[in-house]
Amino acid sequence: MHAWPASDVPALPGSGRDLSLHDTATGGPVTLVPGPVARIYVCGITPYDATHMGHAATYNAFDLVQRVWLDTKRQVHYVQNVTDVDDPLLERAALNGDDWTELAARETDLFREDMTALRMLPPAHYIGAVEAIPGIVPLVERLRDAGAAYELEGDVYFSVESDPNFGKVSNLDATAMRILSAERGGDPDRPGKKNPLDPILWLAAREGEPSWDGGSLGPGRPGWHIECVAIALDHLGMGFDVQGGGSDLAFPHHEMGASHAQVLTGEFPMAKAYVHAGMVALNGEKMSKSKGNLVFVSKLRHDGVDPAAIRLTLLAHHYRDNWEWTDGVLAEAAERLGRWRAAVSRPDGPSADAVVEEIRAALADDLDAPAALAAVDRWAARQEREGGEDTGAPGLISRAVDALLGVAL
Numbered sequence: 001m002h003a004w005p006a007s008d009v010p011a012l013p014g015s016g017r018d019l020s021l022h023d024t025a026t027g028g029p030v031t032l033v034p035g036p037v038a039r040i041y042v043c044g045i046t047p048y049d050a051t052h053m054g055h056a057a058t059y060n061a062f063d064l065v066q067r068v069w070l071d072t073k074r075q076v077h078y079v080q081n082v083t084d085v086d087d088p089l090l091e092r093a094a095l096n097g098d099d100w101t102e103l104a105a106r107e108t109d110l111f112r113e114d115m116t117a118l119r120m121l122p123p124a125h126y127i128g129a130v131e132a133i134p135g136i137v138p139l140v141e142r143l144r145d146a147g148a149a150y151e152l153e154g155d156v157y158f159s160v161e162s163d164p165n166f167g168k169v170s171n172l173d174a175t176a177m178r179i180l181s182a183e184r185g186g187d188p189d190r191p192g193k194k195n196p197l198d199p200i201l202w203l204a205a206r207e208g209e210p211s212w213d214g215g216s217l218g219p220g221r222p223g224w225h226i227e228c229v230a231i232a233l234d235h236l237g238m239g240f241d242v243q244g245g246g247s248d249l250a251f252p253h254h255e256m257g258a259s260h261a262q263v264l265t266g267e268f269p270m271a272k273a274y275v276h277a278g279m280v281a282l283n284g285e286k287m288s289k290s291k292g293n294l295v296f297v298s299k300l301r302h303d304g305v306d307p308a309a310i311r312l313t314l315l316a317h318h319y320r321d322n323w324e325w326t327d328g329v330l331a332e333a334a335e336r337l338g339r340w341r342a343a344v345s346r347p348d349g350p351s352a353d354a355v356v357e358e359i360r361a362a363l364a365d366d367l368d369a370p371a372a373l374a375a376v377d378r379w380a381a382r383q384e385r386e387g388g389e390d391t392g393a394p395g396l397i398s399r400a401v402d403a404l405l406g407v408a409l
Contacts (some may be wrong), residue, residue: 001131003122005136006111007408012356016071017364021242022320023273024250025169029366030273032241032374038069039240041271042123042233047107048082048092051114052294053314053325054246054287058277060406061319062244063228064367065275067404072358079235080123080229083106084130085210085221087185088131088289100210104405110388114297117307119406125235129227133212136222136230139264148263152192154204156217158198158226165260169274170251170330180251191230197254201226225256232270233261243271247320249289250276251342278322287325293403294327308407309334315369315405336377337407343380344409350388352396355379357403369405376401 018400023030032038042062045055066076082088084104093100115122140156143149148162160166172180177197181188188196207210211219219221222230234238236259243254254274279286282293300310312333317323344351355375362371379397382388398409 001108001126001128003126004120004225006067007119007121007406008066009121010403012071012396012400012403013353013354015073015193015313016068016360016404018072018094019065019068019364020366021065021273021275021286021341022366024254025171025269025274026275027171027351032273034069034074034241037075039075039079039081039236039244040065040242041228041240041245043245043253044080044082044126045108046086046088047111047113048296049088049289049330050113050296052280052289052296053282054280054289055111056114056118056297057280057311057314057317057319058244058246059120060117060118060122061275061277061367062242063406064363064369065244066121066241067391068367071087071404076121076124076125077236079120079125079127079231079379081132081231082128083127083224083227084128086107086129088223090209094149094295102219104139104359110298114301117301118159118297118311119307119408121406125231127231127235129222130212132230134236137202137213137217139213139226139230139233139260140217140222141217143201143260144217146263149201150192150194154218155200155203157193157324158256158260160195160199160256160259160384163263164269165268166259167255168269169255169258171238172251177251177255186247186254186341189221193355197252199223199225199252201260206222219265225253226260229257229264229270233272238265238267238270240271242273242275244275245277246345247278247359278317280308281322281324284324286322287409300330304331305372306334307336308409309337311405311407312337312373315373315407318370319367321386336373339380339384340376340397340407341409342392346383346387348387348389349383349397350379350386351390352379352393352400355397356400359400363404372405
């Protein structure tokens with residue numbers, strides 16, 4: 001599966017700073033010092049609907065991670081999946097009378113268009129669940145043969161008790177885990193399971209649903225968590241730098257995936273930091289496909305909204321915060337974009353070297369994008385109020401905003 005085209009990232013003078021991020025597993029900051037190649041895995045979409053602002057906020061956060069690392073002169077090995085077969089996709093296709101493969105392809109194409117418009121840097125590997133199945137089956141067989149998985153009426157479940165480190169990603173108690181499992185795709189009340197929290201690894205073929213050759217597992221399709229594990233281990237290996245996604249993925253998705261990988265490899269942890277973005281709300285409730293309270297990136301674009309204004313709306317909120325989308329926050333971002341573009345359009349201005357360092361420092365400190373925007377705001381205000389004599393300053397600000405914040409002025 002192909003990703004989307006990459007926008008150029010301008011080179012800046014000097015070098016960026018090592019990145020400190022809030023790690024869900026430890027509950028505190030972790031300063032990451034990758035080698036020459038930083039490794040990151042971000043969970044992708046289930047393509048049964050268009051990209052909404054909650055998606056965009058998450059991918060914006062991890063785009064900033066890439067940009068900070070690139071500014072330190074490292075390479076970035078970024079991997080993202082597409083869950084192009086799963087119950088929500090099949091249910092939506094049946095509801096709409098669509099072929100599920102056509103629905104997945106259409107929405108994945110739209111996602112690519114949205115990511116391109118928002119200037120999100122693409123992954124080096126963009127892998128669909130379907131294409132990953134040949135690598136998933138052997139992992140499930142290994143877990144079963146090691147006694148870490150068991151069969152129930154043809155389905156194969158992972159035993160969470162096989163991992164002594166289970167629970168160390170989300171740090172939730174069993175009651176909270178059970179509630180979230182039921183809400184987020186699990187089946188804790190299914191009779192016959194060894195532990196209510198045990199997640200499915202391989203779903204035996206159901207009549208009317210797609211299935212694939214599972215070798216000794218029999219025909220079926222993979223569970224959600226093992227999909228990401230197979231892709232991450234194949235392309236990144238264990239101990240990669242960042243596992244990322246929305247905060248609703250900490251449990252069960254990232255918790256279960258970590259346990260799968262740790263049992264398979266005997267290594268701990270799967271990732272050096274588990275980093276989660278906050279939720280975006282509309283009319284007081286988290287944006288959700290199931291609720292239908294969504295603001296779509298594609299709809300805004302088709303209505304003539306500048307993608308740079310959309311991106312500035314996202315950047316105005318700290319990535320870990322929960323916040324609410326309103327017409328007002330978009331209008332504020334559009335006004336800011338206009339001020340910045342006017343400021344960099346002049347032939348000279350106040351010195352910008354210190355501003356670039358302020359942006360770097362803000363982003364290195366747990367991706368404090370609002371502080372980075374404030375630094376550019378102050379420079380633009382000085383430019384409007386008093387100007388300056390540095391002929392290189394407007395160009396440097398423009399390149400820094402592009403390279404570090406992904407906004408083209």
